[in-house]
Amino acid sequence: MDRIQDIYRPVEQRCCDFKEVERELSFAELGEQARRCMDCGIPFCHGNGCPLQNVIPEINTAVARGEWKLAWEILSSTSSFPEFTSRVCPALCEGSCTGGLHGQPVMVRQLEKAVVDTAFRNGYVQAAKPVRNGLTVAVVGSGPAGLALADDLNRYGFDVTVYEAHHRPGGLLRYGIPDFKLAKSAIDRRVKLMEEAGVRFVCDTRVGHDVSASYIAGRVDALALAFGTPEARNLPLPGRELGGVNFALEFLQGQNRVNAGELSATPVSAAGKHVVVIGGGDTGSDCVGTAIRQHAATILQLEIMPKPPVERSESTPWPLWPYMLRTSSSHREGGERRWNVSTKRFIGQGGRVCGVEVCDVEWTLSPEGKPLKFTEVPGSTRVIDTELVLLAMGFTGVDPAGLAADLGLAVDQRRRLASDPARRIYVCGDTANGASLVVRAIADGKKTARRIYEDLTGGAK
Ligand SMILES: Cc1cc2nc3c(=O)[nH]c(=O)nc-3n(C[C@H](O)[C@H](O)[C@H](O)COP(=O)(O)OP(=O)(O)OC[C@H]3O[C@@H](n4cnc5c(N)ncnc54)[C@H](O)[C@@H]3O)c2cc1C
Structure with a gap:
């Protein structure tokens, strides 16, 4: 069985609209493609390739057996927003797929998309119901890093408020990546779930202009900066x-x-x-x-x-x-x-x-x-x-005169910001690492949420 090459809607059709360009694969096609993953001896995809460490062979085993709920449970145990990565990720995992060594890699990204889309269709994706721990965190920026951080901190029990300069949450997912790659309804659906779970979004608010960062920092237990790299080269x-x-x-x-x-x-x-x-x-x-x-x-x-x-x-x-x-x-x-x-x-x-x-x-x-x-x-x-x-x-990084100066944070030579845990200020996503990828922003948001949880609660290291 070969990898399917024809994954897009016909050119003459898709160029007339801004709907997602990829076509839906049938369950039969998906099952066959997932079975290609079963030929692998040693999977490098999740350890080496995926920044989220998605357990790809197990997910694909479940898909090959038609166990979609199980596939979703495995996928969502490591990935906050597979509906985003499965649409826009360059699929680093496929670069290290063992199948790609002598042939075509497994279509991991499309299989992930089918798992998450099926999960939403079947109602497996539900709002979290956190037990509150009495601690508060403010997040500046609602791109994939800020969203992942807010989602995990909320699940840990923190009271989370996200400040966003734009009219709606999503960062470059919404105000950069074209709709023909990622339909914005996927962001709306996820933001709604996060709001139902208790995350508060304060949009149309540019921190450092409409409200000062130090004012916010003085009123919360931790401040997280995930405002991307706003300056284009x-x-x-x-x-x-x-x-x-x-x-x-x-x-x-x-x-x-x-x-x-x-x-x-x-x-x-x-x-x-x-x-x-x-x-x-x-x-x-x-x-x-x-x-x-x-x-x-x-x-x-x-x-x-x-x-x-x-x-x-x-x-x-x-x-x-x-x-x-x-x-x-x-x-x-x-x-x-x-x-x-x-x-x-x-x-x-x-x-x-x-x-x-x-x-x-x-x-x-x-x-x-x-x-x-x-x-x-x-x-x-x-x-x-x-x-x-x-x-x-591309983008040049963080403006040293903006929020960095407001908070007394140094910008490094590559114009990135680093966390200052002693002052309970944390940085993640492109702000911390330079312009990168959605999957890396999400992974960093999750890692930073864990660090905040451990620093503030003394929870398991
Ligand atoms: C056109 C384009 C296409 C891309 N396509 C892909 C792709 O297909 N696949 C992929 O993996 N990656 C892609 N990327 C890269 C990816 O989008 C970024 O790496 C990722 O979005 C970074 O996430 P982030 O959360 O760190 O920052 P961002 O997504 O940039 O989010 C930062 C948020 O902070 C807000 N903000 C900034 N300053 C303030 C402030 N002072 N107060 C309040 N809010 C503020 C911004 O409005 C923004 O919403 C693309 C990038 C661009 C520009």
Whole structure:
């Protein structure tokens, strides 16, 4: 039995809407795929691959036997929000799947999705009923890290209040990741369960602006910071100030807010435009998928790094997460990708961008194929016509002048914050580790909740 390749709705159908791109697999297909996991001798997926340490072979055994409730019980014993990870995780577990050593890995992520979706459909997922311990915690930020931390602390019996600058909880799950990857109804459903279990959400409240962090810290037993890495990496080249040169998140967030009814029109629109996306990563790919749905005329995604190999690179042998070419569902829908391209300046007319000057670059590689340094290819400078440039080059970390300064916390060289347990201030997610992944944010939220529980209650170490 091979791994199923066709997991998406047809392109011509999915490009007309913002609904999730993946199709539902049948129980028969899921059972067959779960049985592929039974061929494994030594599973590296959960120890090596999954930051949550999901017990993947046991979950898949239950699925192969049709024991969906048991599969859910095993999955939910380690994972707070499998409905999020099963939709957006790059599936680090699949990179270390033993089946992937000589063939195609087991489709762990889709099996997880089926387990959690079946659990919700069958009513297995219920609000927690905690016994209160009389201690209070405030959480700043309601992304996956803040949500996981709040959920676990609430289950431990703490009285938890989450402060969120945005109108609704979810962080980048809601205001970054497009709806075609993660339907926001999944976040609403989870937040409702958490509220029923006693977690309080205070939205439209920017801590450090609407209320000071030190004021909150003085009124709770512990303060947890999970406010992400709000600053996007800029490209401060000549012409950066032109209209039509925008951060990817401004573009993506606008579309998500229109879909949610929070805005009537997208503040940054790709409709009818020649779009250039700078940055070849996942955020760039999300821009491609969103621009396609907004009916852009053309979409070109530029990446300064070389094109990764089609197969796993020797620099990342199994069971490491493979460095290799990744083609997302959005890339399969349209647009063009080019590698080894560096941007030199933005060209304008009447205050708006009309072109990007670029050149080709050549990389020197290490013996394992790792890119080391680049030089410009002489005579390759040219101008690409465009009316919208989206900067998707990652995030720079925490602003040292913001909440960090408010609370007297030092920002390290990579602009991350560290916990100060002596003052009962804890930090988790991207704020602590730099921009990363949803699954790592959730894992860190859970780990930090455990630490707060142990520090404040003297509970089992
Ligand atoms: C466009 C995009 C797509 C991505 N796609 C994926 C993907 O497919 N898979 C994946 O695994 N990862 C993806 N990521 C990365 C992932 O979303 C992040 O790593 C993850 O959300 C980090 O979680 P977090 O809780 O630490 O922070 P965030 O999700 O950033 O949440 C932080 C929250 O804190 C709030 N906040 C900030 N400052 C304050 C304040 N002063 N007061 C109150 N609230 C505040 C913010 O409004 C936000 O809601 C993507 C990231 C982006 C930008």
